[in-house]
Structure formats: C-alpha cells, structure tokens
Amino acid sequence: MNNSRRHFIRSASTLMAGAGLVSALPASLRAVAPSDKINVAAIGINGMGWADLTAILKNPYAQCVALCDVDKNVLDKRAGELAQKGQKVKTYSDYRKLLEDKTIDAVIIGTPDHWHCLQMTDAVSAGKDVYVEKPIGNSIAEINAMVAAQERTKRVVQVGQWQRSQQHFKDAVAFVHSGKLGQVRLVKAWAYMGWMHSIPKQPDGTPPAGVDYASWLGPAEKRPFNPNRFHFNFRWYWDYAGGLMTDWGVHLLDYALLGMKAQHPVSVMAAGGKFAYPDDAAETPDTLTTVYQFDGFNIQWEHAIGIDGGPYGRDHGIAFIGNNGTLVLDRGGWEVIPEKGKMEAVPRTKSVDNGLDNHAVNFLDVIKSRKLEDLNTPIQAGAHVATIAQLGNIAYKTGRKLNWNGAKEQFDDAAANKFLAAEYHNGYKLPKA
Secondary structure: OOHHHHHHHHHHHHHOOOOOOHHHOOHHHHOOOHHHOEEEEEEOOOOHHHHHHHHHHOOOOEEEEEEEOOEHHHHHHHHHHHHHOOOOOEEEOOHHHHHOOOOOOEEEEOOOHHHHHHHHHHHHHOOOEEEEOOOOOOOHHHHHHHHHHHHHHOOOEEEOOHHHHOHHHHHHHHHHHOOOOOOEEEEEEEEEEOOOOOOOOOOOEOOOOOEOHHHHHOOOOOOOEOHHHOHHHHHHOOOOOOHHHHHOHHHHHHHHHHHHOOOOOOEEEEEEEOOOOOOOOOOOOOEEEEEEEEOOEEEEEEEEEOOOOOHHHOOEEEEEEEOOEEEEEEOOEEEEEEOOOOOOOEEEEEOOOOHHHHHHHHHHHHHHHOOHHHOOOEHHHHHHHHHHHHHHHHHHHHOOOEEEEOOOOEEOOHHHHOOOOOOOOOOOOOOOO
16 A cells, blocks of 8 residues: 555545544545555454454455465465455465565454464564454463564554444443442453353364464474364363453453453452363363452453353343442443432443444554554553453462562462463564563
8 A cells, every 4th residue: 555545545534524434435435446455464364363354355445465374274265265256365374474575564363362472573573564363462471572562663453352343332431430330349241151062072183184283383382183172162272272261351351441440450369160061172161250359349250151141141241330330231232220229220222333343444544544542452452451361360270369460560479470471382482572
C-alpha cells in the first residue's frame, strides 16, 4: 500500500463525520486498486487464524497475498478456498520465509499458543504489523518479551480479544463505572463448556502425511506425535497452552479487570482438577475455581467442562456484584438484577454487532492511521489479562495461595517463580524482553 493512497484513505475517513470505520466509506471509495490495498498474510490457518483472515478480507482495503502452515493438508485446502474466490496466494511451510517478503504489510498469527511469542517478535522485527491470537503467550516471560518487541518497533499489534470491539460490552462497563451498582466487592467470570467431552487416550503414532511435526513442536519439548495433542486439542496440554484458564479466561477476565479498573492482584489461589474426566488424555483441569484478591474486592474465575448451567443460567459471563445490584454480561447482552429496594432493574440489552468483524476493521484502520492509541486491544491490554490468567494456572500448579508483587512481577515463593518462564527446546531461544 503506497503512502499517497494511505494519506488519501486517512483523509477520507476523517471527513466522514463519526464514521470511524473504513467499512462506512461510500462504494466509490471502496473500489480500491489491488496495488493500494493492505497486503495481509496468515500464519497458522486451521482454526482461529482462518476465522481472523476471513473477517479481515470482508474489508475492501485488505487482500491476502500469502498463507503459511506446517500442515500441507490445511495449507492446500485454504489456498484452494481463496483460489475459488479468485485470490491466488503464495504458500509457505516456514513462517520465516514468509516474513522475508517485503510486500507483506501485516500478518495474522493463529498458531498454537506456544508459537505466538517467537512468531510475533520475528514479525514486528521484520517490519510487519500483527494481529495475534489470544492468549498472546504461554508464559509471563513470553508475554513480557512480546510487549518489549512491540514497544521497540512501534508496530501495530492487535490481540484477538474481539469482545473489546463489541458495543454492548463497552456499554456494560460504562454502567459499572457509573457507580449505580454501589460498592462492588466481588466479580465473577466463568466458562461452562457443555459441548466439551472426554478426550479418549490414543497411542502415539506417525504424523499425518504432509505435517512437518518438528516445526509444529517448535520450542516445545520433543515428544512422539499423538493425535490428541494436535490441532484443536493442543489447548489442553501444558507444553502448548493453559487450558480454559487462558483460552476463555483472557476473554472474560479482561472485562472483569476493565470494569474494576484493576491492575495487579495482591494474591491468587486456585483449586480444581480433572474431576469430570479423571482418566482421559487431557492435562489441564476440567474443573477450576481461581480467586484473585485486589485491594477492596475479589475477582473469581471458574470453569467446568461438560456442564452448560453456569451462574445466572448462562454458560459463560461476567457478574459485577454490587451492594445495589448485579450486572450480568455475556456475549449475547447485559442486564442488571437489582437488590430489593436498592435500584431499578435494567432489562437485558442484546448485542447487535459482530465483534470479530469490528475488531478486524479496527486493526486495518490503525494500520492506515498509525494511531496506536486507537487500537481496541493493544498488546499491553492483551498482556495484562494474559498475565492474570497465567497467575491462576501457577496457583493451580503449586496448590497454594500465592502473594504477587505486581511491580516486580514475582511471587514471594521461589517454587512458584519457576513457572514464570516457559522452557524452550530444540535449539529455540526465548526472545529477550
């Protein structure tokens, strides 16, 4: 995308009173020459990486020019789907080769969590803007390295916590900040995943044809291939991710923190385990309760696999429990349940927009404007909640209440501090913060 075109689009967007979104521009301005579009590439395109790319390509100012995946079956499938729409792209199995292409403006990182840090830091160092899936890293040391890389390079980095681009979430937090709930002493966030079931144990075997398994493992410990640890289910193994505590926790705890304007907890404790499916193949807990103590209030996280009936009859959500009433918020909307005689009920306000689509447009808008302060989920925001989620997992692993020094980013517990950094293997090194 050339600079003159960038300036023209920015000026046109500014003149659109209150538009804010490039999708609001008239059709005549949306007929963008291919040479003037934002060239986007995607790394890791089996799941959310593909969903993110699909959302971005709904915008006329973006075009996909390259795809990368270590599974050739996925790579060929996605390239074929784009080809059917008339979009011919380059394909790569090694993301480092993709990053050498100087025509690429931005990359999407949709790989498993244990790859995010290396790929994001390499991408910004190569001069690319980045849309990175949540949680941004698989350890607090990785999270800090990613923030440092963005702050050093000043690239646009949007984290895939797309709820920050949904209007009803913003409205609900504004209501919490209004003070109408009275003193809020407890916030609950939860994810009850009734659709998730046991993962039967399977023997180790040979990677599927077309899969570069060594590159899939990357910095993770070398292990024999097992189908349970591959693709979607990587989420339930400590080598690659942090279970529901980080997978859904970053979405919902993010708004708990925003609503309370919370920074660092003073302590954290967690209890749970594999209670629903004790003998299945997963490593992360299927049942967990985590309590974060802040100055004057607690935030509580809980999750349960195989159950839909969460608090307030919702399978996921956030509840701000105040002296006057409780605001209950989820992806479908929000409402206020009053304490008797304390305040009026606020009927449920339903969501009317698409958070992921909005998030994609916000990313593209900031690529053009270079106004990093306009990002809905800058890396600093993603880092904050990802760190909070990691603290919960560390408390679970140690099995005791831990005191946290937010300024130093350390526990007063040497054994717990050993979990702050992920161990890198196979010749890979953790980037420096």
